[in-house]
Amino acid sequence: MMRNIFLAILFFACAAITPAQQNGSASHFDGNSWWAHVKFLADDSLEGRDTGSEGLRKAQAYAVEQLQKVGLEPAGSNGFYQPVRFNQYEVDEAKSSLALITNGQAKPLSFADDAFIGTRATHASVTLSAPLVFVGYGLQIPEKNLDELAGLDLKGKIVVYLAGSPSDIPTALASHYQTAAERWKSLRAAGAIGTVTIMNPASMDIPWPRISVNRNHPSMDLADAEFNETPGQQLGVTFNPASAEQLFTGSGHTFAEIAALGKDRKPLPHFPLAVSLKANAVILTKSLESSNIVAKLPGSDPSLKNEFVVLSAHIDHVGIGAPINGDRIYNGAMDDGSGSALVMDIAANLKAHPEKIQRSILFLLVTAEEKGLLGSKYFAAHPTVPAKSMVADVNVDMFLPIVPLKILKIEGIEESDLGARAAVKVDVGFELGTPEQKVFKDWLTNRYHAPSDDVNQPVDLKAAAGYEEFTRRLLLETANTPERPRWKTDSFFRRYAAD
Ligand SMILES: [Zn+2]
Secondary structure (H helix, E strand, O other), X not given: OOOOOOOOOOEEOOOOOOHHHOOOOOOOOOOHHHHHHHHHHOOHHHOOOEOOOHHHHHHHHHHHHHHHHOOOEEOOOEOOEEEEEEEEEEEOHHHOEEEEEEOOEEEEOOOOOOEEEOOOOOOOOEEEEEEEEEOOOOOEEHHHOEEOOOOOOOOOOEEEEEOOOOOXXXXXXXXXXXXXXXXHHHHHHOOOOEEEEEOOHHHOOOOHHHHHHOOOOOEEEXXXXXXXXXXXXXXXXXXXXXXXXXXXXXXOOOHHHHHHHHHOOOOOOOEEEEEEEEEEEOEEEEEEEEEEEEEEEXXXXXXXXXXXXXXXXXXXXXXXXXXXXXXXXXXXXHHHHHHHHHHHHHHHHHHHOOOOOOOEEEEEEEOOHHHOXXXXXXXXXXXXXXXXXXXXXEEOOOOOOOOOOOOEEXXXXXXXXXXXXXXXXXXXXXXXXXXXXXXXXXHHHHOOOOOOOOOOOOOOHHHHHHHHHHHHHHHHHHHHOOOOOOEOOOOHHHHHOOO
């Protein structure tokens, strides 16, 4: 999982999720086969499954072997595989620099402590100097009449914004307009040439030193030109909020004032800054290849079998990084070894227990999720079955069976009638104010995207098994209900439906 998972939490207290309580039937899972898969995927020898690495190839070979062994059919473009081409970008920091310019005086910035050049947005070497303008959250959301760029001269400027969105914007809209592509569309139209993102100190899941220590980890993007989402963006910089006050010197505003408003996600002011940014970015690029994995279990109904319910998870993780407590391997046991293991486990179960499955099930293990959801982006643009034939996707990412399963946390429950049965994305959840909430908070602070997300952490096998059983039932119910699931008429996501 790659970002701010506390942003979009919807709680769905479900008394009937424990499988034994449903119809009195027992669970098909005990957690042990699931854990065995996690152990393989998160072993040190797989080196954190970075996209393009030998470790990820080993993990994928293992997954293909498992899917093949239980008798699933290949459904990629090359057997079980769907190859995807990527470009990798890395900053050569020794040859790069950032500085703030005030009245002709340059004050160099420290990459480690103040701000660093992000290669998600900086895809080519560049030397530039440009005035800065603070644009609040930097959002234009026509549905809510929000235009933070109105009345500002951004031509040839670099915009500075606080990460996040105002609290009165619904979650789905806010996440949509905060994607790099959407944000850049409006910034580019206004003439901006680059961005400086100040992390919001009130909503940083990962503290700055941990972000900074991995800043030189190469970033990736899909290689095909159709996927360039930030054309014309020359520079993207990430700023430490603890150093952000110097950006506001002489502007008539302070960062303390901005941060205080940002704490409650209140509306922010917009104004030109008195300092300019000088950047010299040297970017190293290389191309590489990785793959999604696609398998199918054909349905039994003569016509419904041409439709698919998708079960997906990402099999990649972040690889080897800066050492924390002497450990450099970011194993990704929960993120998302847990989801990939579940996909293999459920594939084996459904194939071995041939209950009548009317629609076909598509099992999808995507790559490069940690690079910005790139494997799924590629699959959505180039699906290996007709886009319209996929009626639903149940995506499993870091479902965290680290407390007993009493509550399911469901994201997207309001968006479709699938929500009544379950949802777009489901995690093990907790009630506010309980010890479980602290367990989750501690997990995010200490293990999320850290080497300690490994197989030595405490795990609740019963919770994992219960979650698997829930997912299995959701898949079967969706595969066997004659009507396709539908987006609700007022759902933001309805506009993306294939039909
Ligand atoms: Zn992740």
